Amino acid sequence: MDWPASIALAQSVPELPTGTDWSYEVKLDGHRMIMWRTDDGVRLQARSGRDVTAVWGDLAVAGHHLPAGTVLDGEAVITTEDGRIGFEAVQARAASSPARARRLASQRxxxxxxxxxxxxxxxxxxxxxxxERRAxxxxxxxxxxANTPIQAVSATTDRDTALTxxxxxxxxxxxxGIVAKRTTSPYRAGRTGAWLKIRHADTIEAAVVGFTGAARQPRALAIRLPDGRVALSQRLSTALATRIAPRLVPQSRRAYTQGGDAYTPVSGxxxxEVVAGTTRHAVVTVVRLR
Known part of the structure; x- marks a missing residue:
């Protein structure tokens, strides 16, 4: 395999699929990570493709117990004092210098x-x-x-158990939330429909700063997230685009998100409302016009 690995992504759905060819996994709020056990050591890859080994040294050490030639997909998580998975702690680690990351690792x-x-x-x-890959x-x-921090995610083929x-x-x-994976599917990069997810999420209000596509039928919106980033939404439904279009006043220039995506800025x-749980990775789902 070539570094960095292209990763599979799950599509958001309103409810879990039914049928005998699905397996259901708990979805943890952590830091997506590919663990590479090479002949020379361990490398850790973030979802973006960056090498993040330096700030996850405790996991790199644990990865040395894997046989050389192993590449795993998973999530780095950190639990808080009350036993909950804390995304804030994961975020703090991911944004740390190597020296601070080592201090944080000794604490949590x-x-x-x-x-x-x-x-x-x-x-x-x-x-x-x-x-077969699961087995x-x-x-x-x-x-x-026995004391390894590398563990398999909980999974079941029983939909009722997954809903519980x-x-x-x-x-x-x-x-x-829960991720459903088709048991017959290979591992393919991107969103293919073989992985589906439902998640606990609330809506938040966000300002529209632009759009892509035509003003009369926008394809996606440029949204300013609570942390100040601008990100493009997922593709709008026809009905939602029709309701939003009359409110858009385009400017005669181009603008770009932090990720480099172009959009037409708007005035006014x-x-x-966007699904709060979709904003962390700057993949935004718009649910209604306020």
Missing amino acids: PAHYIAFDALQLPSGNVRPRPYS ALLNLLAGLP WYNTLHNKHGVE EVVV
């Missing part, structure tokens, strides 16, 4: 919750069905030391 060590295997010492396993992952992790997890583990443990004040 991280865990790596693995949910897929991309490569094993035998070779690339991404083309194999999820059910291989469990077999691999069973050989690690969704309804009961959010407040007590900070579980963010337009406010929409």
Whole structure:
């Protein structure tokens, strides 16, 4: 495999799919991470493709127990004193210098919750069905030391059990939602429909600063997030675009998000509600016009 690995992403859906060919995993609010066990050591890759080994040294040390040639997909998480998964602690670690990260690790060590295997010492396993990759992952992790911070994500093929997890583990443990994965699917980068997710999320108000597409039928909105970033929303439904279009007053210039996406800025004040849980990775879902 070539560095960096392209990762699979889950599509947001309003409810979990039904059927016998789905497996359901708890979705944790952590830091997406690819763990590479190379012949020379361990490298950790963020969702963006950056090398983040220096700030997750405790997980890199743990990764040395994996056999060389292993590449895993998972989530780095940190638990708080009350036993909940704390995204703020993960965010603080990810934004730290290596020296500060080591201090934070001594206070609150991280865990790596693995949910897929991309490569094993035998070779690339991404083309194999999820059910086979899951079994291989469990077999691999069973050989690690008992006190390892590398663990497999909880999963079930029973939809009712998954819904119980969704309804009961959010407040007590900070579980963010559930990801459903088609058991027959290979590991493919991007959003393919093989991974679907429902998540606990509230709506927040956000200002519209621009749009893409035509003013009379905008394709997506440029949204100013609470932390000041500007990000493009997911594609608007036809009905929502029709309601928003009359409120947009385009300016005669181009602007760009921090990620480099171009959009047409607008004048005036337009406010929409967005799903709060979709803003952390600057992938914004607009639900209504305010």
